[in-house]
């Protein structure tokens with residue numbers, strides 16, 4: 030099939046490359062000319078393991094190309110995916126400006142044969158609105174639209190796309206449903222389950238999934254706080270809970286709170302939707318609230334570990350991205366915590382394997398180290414904020430020697446408290462008793 034992917038970001042670029050890998054002919058379209066120029070020069074603007082090679086391979090075999098032009102891509106397409114951003118607005122509602130703009134821009138070039146597929150995460154009812162918008166703009170052709178929400182995780186996106194737990198297809202007409210089914214046929218043939226449903230249900234499956242996972246994280250983070258007050262260990266609590274197949278061990282890692290480009294905005298957007306429809310979710314409101322308070326809580330924890338004040342103290346923070354294996358800083362807990370510490374008078378030196386370039390413009394007032402060791406050198410404390418694998422292999426004796434004071438606050442539980450204590454560190458982690 031010939032596919033145009035509108036929006037060449039974390040989702041659009043991965044989805045476009047993977048669909049090309051599955052054998053389709055894909056044009057990735059973006060209004061960001063610099064992004065498309067980079068891709069045309071074989072430079073991949075985001076970091077995602079395995080993506081560079083897949084893009085190169087499919088460009089070389091003529092299956093993948095990049096464009097800024099609606100007029101030369103849309104008319105040739107059997108399917109047009111919308112994968113533009115849907116950020117939070119001031120009220121928490123999903124901001125659909127980019128979706129609406131992409132619909133306006135594609136409309137003149139749609140043909141009768143094209144199916145529009147919504148990949149962006151959009152509130153329940155949006156696909157119906159888009160169908161009506163398109164019908165107004167193009168009364169001359171029948172509009173077919175399907176919803177195909179994406180569940181990939183940044184840092185593992187290529188593998189997640191190629192081996193999804195499920196494919197959700199929402200459609201109110203058979204042609205859209207068949208088209209999307211055909212696009213995913215190589216995965217469906219491998220046994221990936223399909224949830225075939227109506228537009229509204231598909232939209233809500235996406236938000237409910239993210240909201241549920243976010244709630245799971247807020248829950249385990251609250252349990253970690255309780256562990257700290259009682260001498261229980263959150264690691265064992267999570268292990269014991271996770272072995273129950275009704276619960277599962279995933280998303281039970283206590284930490285500094287959820288961040289990233291999806292959970293914060295999607296929980297806010299779903300909360301807004303529940304309120305608008307007169308079915309407010311108290312549970313979700315609490316999960317969001319717990320997460321919001323977590324930044325200050327983490328900053329308090331760091332402050333207390335340092336001796337009650339961070340004023341004038343140099344604190345090394347390792348990890349800026351919202352999770353490991355991505356360069357994405359959107360809503361990263363690390364950034365929020367750093368801002369809080371700086372607000373309290375700390376001087377921060379940070380290091381991240383992938384996130385520093387973008388961080389410099391977001392946090393211009395802090396120092397950036399060229400590697401983890403030089404960040405730690407002479408610092409009054411080390412904070413581990415992101416679970417990059419390289420932060421879990423330190424020689425703890427060397428860490429103690431490099432630090433001005435032997436204080437480590439590990440917000441990702443990368444070390445055993447007993448090992449840290451044996452190295453002479455005053456080690457604070459999340460929800461685990463000290464050694």
Ligand SMILES: NC(=O)c1ccc[n+]([C@@H]2O[C@H](COP(=O)([O-])OP(=O)(O)OC[C@H]3O[C@@H](n4cnc5c(N)ncnc54)[C@H](O)[C@@H]3O)[C@@H](O)[C@H]2O)c1
Pocket residue numbers: 035036037038039040041058059060061064112113114115127130131134148149150151179180181182183290291
């Ligand atoms: N990032 C994730 O892990 C993830 C996972 C699942 C779903 N989603 C959803 O996928 C959607 C995209 O997310 P993302 O993280 O890829 O966003 P992103 O910000 O990385 O990329 C969006 C891209 O769309 C482009 N764009 C904006 N308006 C455009 C237009 N009119 N025409 C063409 N291009 C346009 C932007 O230039 C940008 O390159 C969102 O709705 C998000 O909620 C994201």
